[in-house]
Amino acid sequence: MYAFDIERPTTIADAVAALKSDEAQPLSGGQTLIPTLKSRLAAPSKLVSLSSISEMVGLSDEGGVLRIGGATKHDTVAKEAGGSHPGLAGLAGKIGDPAVRHRGTIGGSIANNDPAACYPAAALAHGATIVTDRREIAADDFFTGMFDTALEEGEIVTAVKFPRPEASNYQKFEQPASRFAMVGVFVAKFADGVRVAVTGASEDGVFRWTEGEEALSANFSPDALDGLSVSAEGMITDLHGSADYRAHLVKVMTKRAVAAAR
């Protein structure tokens, strides 16, 4: 680790101001950033911690839409979101281990957009709205590629708004070493159709399996996917699995998510 300064603003406005200085970087749980710093792979001059900003913490109901503050920890979502969003709560409860879930935040996860992270699949499958310090962005427009988002320099995720699905579930097939998603599939059923978001599998990061969505919108049943296959093109090949394997798992995990959805 290299030396750096740290600021702990208590308001969103102060955080945004602090992030204007050169080489400043937000710290929101640090479950990716801190190991990166420890390995001397990054050298920000200043970290701006978002965890003391009370207006960014907690869950609230906004007319049937679940709003989760960007600095809300995974454990809180796991414990409090289950009533309206059981798939989302189940996902949060299986991120990492207890230590990770008591540090990592939803805003940090979504802003980092790790191609194997779980939360991007939830946001995309729900058609969530990403709220930042300056605007609102639809999930469909937010995730723009591996470790890449629509966020501008110094823009922070202050909240994520999740519409309530009729049924939802997340199935994660873990990469054996990291236990990140090798393939994670979030299925969410809404009155106007089904959304299927896949994480872990693609070189472009989280994506929607639209063919699966169409089939499931017509018939929300695992059997509806029987004739379909997922192309391996653009899928990740690494030590833990080939592109073919990941493509295969997308369908397997989608079926399991549909079967488990409630």
Next chain:
Amino acid sequence: MPKDTGIGASTRRREDVRFLKGKGEYTDDISTRDLAHAAFARSTVAHGLIKSIDTAAAEAMPGVLAVFTGQDFADVGGNPAGWLINSRDGTPMKEPKRPVLAHRKVRHVGDAYAAVIAETKQQAMDAVEAIEIDIEELPAIVDVKAALSGDNFVHDEIETNQCFDWGWIEDNRQATDEAIKNAHHVTTLELVNNRLVPNAMEPRSSIGAYKESGDEYTLHTTSQNPHLTRLLISAFVMGIPENKLTVIAPDVGGGFGSKIYHYGEEALVLAAAKRTGRTVKWTADRSESFLTDAHGRDHVTKIELATDADGKFLAFRTETYANVGAYLSNFATATPTFLHGTLMAGNYTVPNVYVNVKAVFTNTAPVDAYRGAGRPEATYSLERVIDKCARELGMDPIELRRKNFVKPDMYPFTSAAGLEYDSGNYDALMDKMLEVCDRDGFEARRKVSEAKGMLRGFGVNAYIEACGIAPSNLVGQLGSRVGLYDAATVRVNATGNLAVMVGAHSHGQGHETVFPQVVGEMLGIDPSTIEIVHGDTSKIPFGMGTYGSRSLAVCGSAVVRATDKIIAKAKKIAAHMLEASDSDIELKDGNFTVSGTDKSVSFGEVALKAYIPHEFPLEDIEPGLEETAFYDPANFTYPSGAYCCEVEVDPETGKVRVDRFAAVDDFGNVMNPMIVTGQVHGGLGQGIGQALLEGCRYDEDGQLLSATYMDYTMPRADDLPFFTVDHSQGTACTHNPLGVKGCGEAGAIGSPPTIVNAVIDALQSGGKNVTHIDMPLTPHVVWSAMNNA
């Protein structure tokens, strides 16, 4: 009734109190007022010529005290291999120098070519980044077979990448070839024994100190054998006289073999202490551990098993390419040879065995002994080919093994690979295993699994290993450059409590609990009055340390012999006190009694008399009560076992779940059943890790792909089932005083083939024609095998 003290009692581990409270003292916990810190510059390329190194900028950095490069050690000795292997043609193995710091050439990613000593660790790391090195990168040598052709060499001076080409037993070669040629059936299997990273919880750490007044050095270090480390530094690497060097291995957080060896960092902190006049500490970070701890296994093997029509084994023949990495680590040449080839007859009466091992240098981290060391590789090859043979012959795999087992009336039994097994009962182990694993219920469980869409398989394995290394005479004939005895000093203090100084080193084995159980039982006193001292060469006699499941069988025997001497002398003192002949003195329950009388003195009274020798027969007996014994075993010990497991395979994903695992071992007599069970659990965890999870992988450029826990899969608790462990079928070792065999490695030796055999059984039950899969059996690997079948 289980005993509650002494030999055979499941005494709780006294050392756990400090470990569980975080009160252990590990090397990195030690600090001094004059402490400085070392950091290493390590190669990022696998193979390259060092054209130049410029340390000027680094030396000018804040806090920097000294910078070392390979040039500083060009004139000191190399770190030697402890075992001389001769090739089949009689030529000695190739032994290129292993320097303290790489000089002129780097040979693997992580190879250290410079070191900085600075006031703080941060300053040392910053200065390392300021060292400028110009490296002409060379093609990396990674594949063991490809390494043997062409003219690209890891060590140019030996003009080959082959360290040796060893045959065992060369005189058996022709008979083995004949037996295979004429056999009714030959089963052939090509396999890889996957490379592993040892992953001790505590990374390596060393602190060098130098006292100018006496020209004395002290090294605190993470070692399994401080005396061996001192010997290597003194006699080979730095030439420091042994009486001027103290090596202390305090609490050590796991070794699994990787902390047997002397590493260059230990020499560096000593040299740095002398040059800077400061105490110098280095502690590896986890990345350095991955890149530089000696790795384990890494064999590519072809094995053939010849049988007659009834399934009688006629011959085993193997050809193995053993990767030794970029440099020879201290045991690297013994591990694939005498710890591997000699076990290639297994538990079987097979008349012909021939083993060929080619050891190969590559641009990867050095490879050496890792929990089991050679014996897991032998067991895996044997027990996989036997299972394949059973399928080909249409025989039950258990019956095929039984048909070929050495039987209890055959001991001592000389195996076709040249070892003399002293005791065992492999059928009894198999019987007990079938009982405890509920083999009869398997078919019903398989149906339940199938109803869930899962495939269930049953896998079995029998193993034998050689522990308690080793008879010095025998290993000397086989090329060992050291003796492999151990030593103990028993010091009875004046008030009757004891300190026992042992050559073995405890880094998870529970010596501080078990050795007092033994001594306490022998003397009839409370074990809690006995303290074990280990790990400090200035305090302990010259013993060879802990590895190869040897501590109890070898050092424990020395403890027994030293305690025997204490008893003999104490009897003389008691006889004097009781005015009797020492031949009439009996020791029972801590009292010395004149037999047939009620005249008696306690152990404590005798101890006091030894140190306050008033009215003492000084002409016959010296004052004091302290004895040392060195014990050199007559033979190896031969633990054996029968293991089985059941796995469920998800045919949609290839994921394997171990549902149950039974390990029935013959460890001879058991001193502390709880600790033995714990050792088996740990071994099983590592063995199942090898079978299902752990794969150390380099790419073709020699970059370590599995260099962090994000990509190297350590077993977690939820990867493992509850284990059924039984050691009720022990047959006592016939040649050491406690009748013990050793239990530390068994689990890691017996479990990998058990798991793979079970997975193959599961896949075959699902109609998949899969006969072998190389470890680790990750979901992707299993799924691919199913879909290519």
